[in-house]
Amino acid sequence: MPVPVTEAASPRRLIRDEVFQRLLQAIVDGDLLPGEQLYDAEIERWVGVSRTPVREALNQLAAMGLVEILPQRRTRVTPIDPERVRQLIATVGVLVTGVVRDATPLLTDDDREALGTAADGDAATAVRTGLSADGFVGVYVRRLDNGTIARLLNRHLPEVQRALNAVSSDAALEKARGSVKALADAAVAGKADKAARAAADLFDKTLPAIADDFAATQKETR
Amino acid sequence: MPLPVSDTAPVERRLLRDVVYGRLYEGILDGTLEPGETLLDEKLTAWLGVSRTPIREALMKLADLGLVEMAPNRYTRVAPIDLKAIDEAIYTTGLLHEKAARTVVPTIDTATIAKLDKALKEVKKTAKTRELPALGNAFNDFFLELVRAGGNEVLIAMSEGLSPQLLRYVSVWHTPFGIDDLPGALGDILAAVKERDGAKAGDLIKGLYSGTLTQFLQDYRRRDVDIAQSPVF
Numbered sequence: 413m414p415v416p417v418t419e420a421a422s423p424r425r426l427i428r429d430e431v432f433q434r435l436l437q438a439i440v441d442g443d444l445l446p447g448e449q450l451y452d453a454e455i456e457r458w459v460g461v462s463r464t465p466v467r468e469a470l471n472q473l474a475a476m477g478l479v480e481i482l483p484q485r486r487t488r489v490t491p492i493d494p495e496r497v498r499q500l501i502a503t504v505g506v507l508v509t510g511v512v513r514d515a516t517p518l519l520t521d522d523d524r525e526a527l528g529t530a531a532d533g534d535a536a537t538a539v540r541t542g543l544s545a546d547g548f549v550g551v552y553v554r555r556l557d558n559g560t561i562a563r564l565l566n567r568h569l570p571e572v573q574r575a576l577n578a579v580s581s582d583a584a585l586e587k588a589r590g591s592v593k594a595l596a597d598a599a600v601a602g603k604a605d606k607a608a609r610a611a612a613d614l615f616d617k618t619l620p621a622i623a624d625d626f627a628a629t630q631k632e633t634r
Numbered sequence: 635m636p637l638p639v640s641d642t643a644p645v646e647r648r649l650l651r652d653v654v655y656g657r658l659y660e661g662i663l664d665g666t667l668e669p670g671e672t673l674l675d676e677k678l679t680a681w682l683g684v685s686r687t688p689i690r691e692a693l694m695k696l697a698d699l700g701l702v703e704m705a706p707n708r709y710t711r712v713a714p715i716d717l718k719a720i721d722e723a724i725y726t727t728g729l730l731h732e733k734a735a736r737t738v739v740p741t742i743d744t745a746t747i748a749k750l751d752k753a754l755k756e757v758k759k760t761a762k763t764r765e766l767p768a769l770g771n772a773f774n775d776f777f778l779e780l781v782r783a784g785g786n787e788v789l790i791a792m793s794e795g796l797s798p799q800l801l802r803y804v805s806v807w808h809t810p811f812g813i814d815d816l817p818g819a820l821g822d823i824l825a826a827v828k829e830r831d832g833a834k835a836g837d838l839i840k841g842l843y844s845g846t847l848t849q850f851l852q853d854y855r856r857r858d859v860d861i862a863q864s865p866v867f
Contacts, residue, residue, distance in 0.1 A: 475698060499788040503730075506789070510729035514847055520858060545867055553867040557855045560722035560799075562867035564792060 431459050432469035439478050439489055440574045447491040450479065476567050478574070494627035497575045498620055504568050505615020507561050508549055512595065512611040515556040516604035523551050524600045531593035535585040540576055542592045543569060548599070581625040588618040654682055655692035662701050662712055663801050664767055670714045673702065699798050715802060718854040721846055723799035727777075728843025730793050732836050734781040735823070739832035742783060749779045750824055758817040769813070770804035776820055780827075 435455070438444045455466050470487060473479040477496075481487045519527075530548045531538050541547040549569070553562050579585075591614035598607035658678075661667040678689050693710060696702040700719060704710045738746075756772035774797050781793045819842050826835040 471694075496788070499786045502786055503788040503792060506729050506733040507726065510726075550867055554861060554865040555858075557861055557866055558722045558725065558850070559866040560719060560726050560796075564726070565867065568788070 427461055428465040428468045428472075431455070431461055431465050432472050434459055435469055435473060436478070436570055439473070440570050440577065442574070442577050444489050446489055446574075446578070448489045450487045450489065452487075476571065478571055492575055492578060492626070492630075494623050494630065497572070497623045497626065500568055500572050500575075501615055501619045501623060504543075504565065504572055505612070505619070507564060508552070509608055509611040509615060511552045511556050511558070511561060512599070513604055513608035515552050516599055516602065516607050518555050519551075519599060519602075520555070523555055526551050527596045527599050530596035531589055535582065535589040536576075538589045538592055539585055540573060543572060543576070548592065548596060575626065576622065579622050579626045579629070581622060581629075584618070584622045584625050588614060588622060591618045650684060651688040651691045651695075654684055654688045655695055657682060658692055658696055659701070659798070662696070663798065667712050669712055671712045673710045673712065675710075699795055701798050701802075718850075720799050720803045721850050721854055723796045724803060725843065725846040725850060727793065727796045727800055728839065728846060730781065730789060730796075731777045732839045732843070734777075734784050734789065734793075735827070735839050736832045736836035738780055738784045739827050739835045740830050742827060742830065746779055746783045747824075747828060750776060750827060753779060754817070754820050754824055757820055761813050761817050764813070766804045767801070769816075770801045773816065773820070774800055 435444070444450070450470070452463055452466055452470075455470075456463060459466070470479055470481060474481045478490055479487060480490050527548055530542055533541075543549050545553075549565065553565060591610055595607050595610035595614065598604075598610055658667070667673070673693065675686055675689060679686060682689065693702050693704065697704050700723075701713055702710065703713045753772055753776035757769065757776060760766075760769035760772055778790075778793060778797070781790055784790070819838070823835055823838045823842070826838060
């Protein structure tokens with residue numbers, strides 16, 4: 413007979429998730445720098461847990477592409493590669509544009525209210541928040557209720573976020589904010605095709621421009 | 635000073651994991667390992683003749699694709715067929731394939747078109763003989779060729795990662811795709827591809843997959859009150 417185990421009795425999973433979240437946040441925010449070497453012992457001390465959950469969390473981050481593990485050699489934060497950032501933006505854009513097109517008719521009054529303030533604040537905040545569970549992407553993905561797309565975005569958005577956090581080009585961010593505003597306005601007005609066009613604009617034009625700026629600054633610093 | 639480590643050990647281990655992964659993947663998709671079947675480490679080590687580590691690594695990768703479910707200290711099993719998850723995955727796949735067509739088709743090369751011709755021939759043959767797993771593979775190959783031609787590694791990996799759900803779908807074949815309609819639908823898409831008409835190919839693909847959204851909204855999407863209780867994102 414299998415030993416009955418309740419959900420609450422799996423603290424190991426909770427610890428791993430906690431370590432994962434802390435490392436993820438540090439990488440996305442840039443506290444752990446692109447290319448920075450990661451040592452198990454340091455992370456164990458920092459988070460205050462044993463080696464197993466640290467390795468599990470690192471494996472999970474490696475699967476997302478945020479960490480590189482060369483077995484028995486080194487583990488490091490994956491450097492930012494502008495070409496990969498472009499590919500990520502394009503791919504995430506396909507999902508988000510599709511969801512915007514198909515879920516606009518499903519939006520509730522609360523959703524429209526949340527979208528009404530989507531482009532407020534400074535450009536960097538508006539764009540970064542927009543592309544998270546707290547922004548328009550979150551509103552739309554929750555409303556469509558497609559768990560597969562939610563899982564894929566959870567996997568790839570942090571890497572996009574990290575790239576956005578690493579750039580400081582105000583002009584490019586301001587243009588991207590314009591796309592977010594156009595998208596939100598069309599969504600509030602219930603115009604699905606127009607909102608989808610704004611989403612395509614964001615992911616095919618204004619966000620890739622940020623990746624281009626980043627590539628240019630990287631070249632300069634080399 | 636760090637000890638010098640040769641490259642051979644990790645490489646061999648990686649290959650072993652890939653072999654184990656391949657066997658389990660095939661076993662799940664062809665039904666040798668049944669949906670819901672419990673996977674015991676000791677039985678898998680006996681079956682595949684390898685140690686526990688590569689098996690655990692392969693299982694983690696399969697769990698990531700949604701083909702295996704792992705609940706620590708409780709069970710590891712072949713994921714039961716989940717029609718909602720399959721519908722979601724095919725809808726998502728449709729978005730990726732539509733985009734790939736719109737991007738790739740205007741400048742597609744003849745080598746890719748030859749591959750598409752070959753995949754379509756296989757779709758026609760297997761649809762006629764009702765060889766379902768083979769039809770699923772051929773259908774999937776047709777679109778993966780288009781996706782691969784685009785060269786976006788992230789998009790290619792995502793498409794490939796969703797493939798198992800599409801392939802599993804053929805084992806419980808019903809709407810939204812009719813078996814007899816497929817060869818014609820793919821034939822129309824290929825004709826648009828040959829005209830280098832990306833917009834037309836994209837529209838046809840959108841139409842081909844549109845049933846997945848209709849079905850999702852009808853049968854699988856939860857009510858707004860339930861969404862508020864446990865949002866997916």
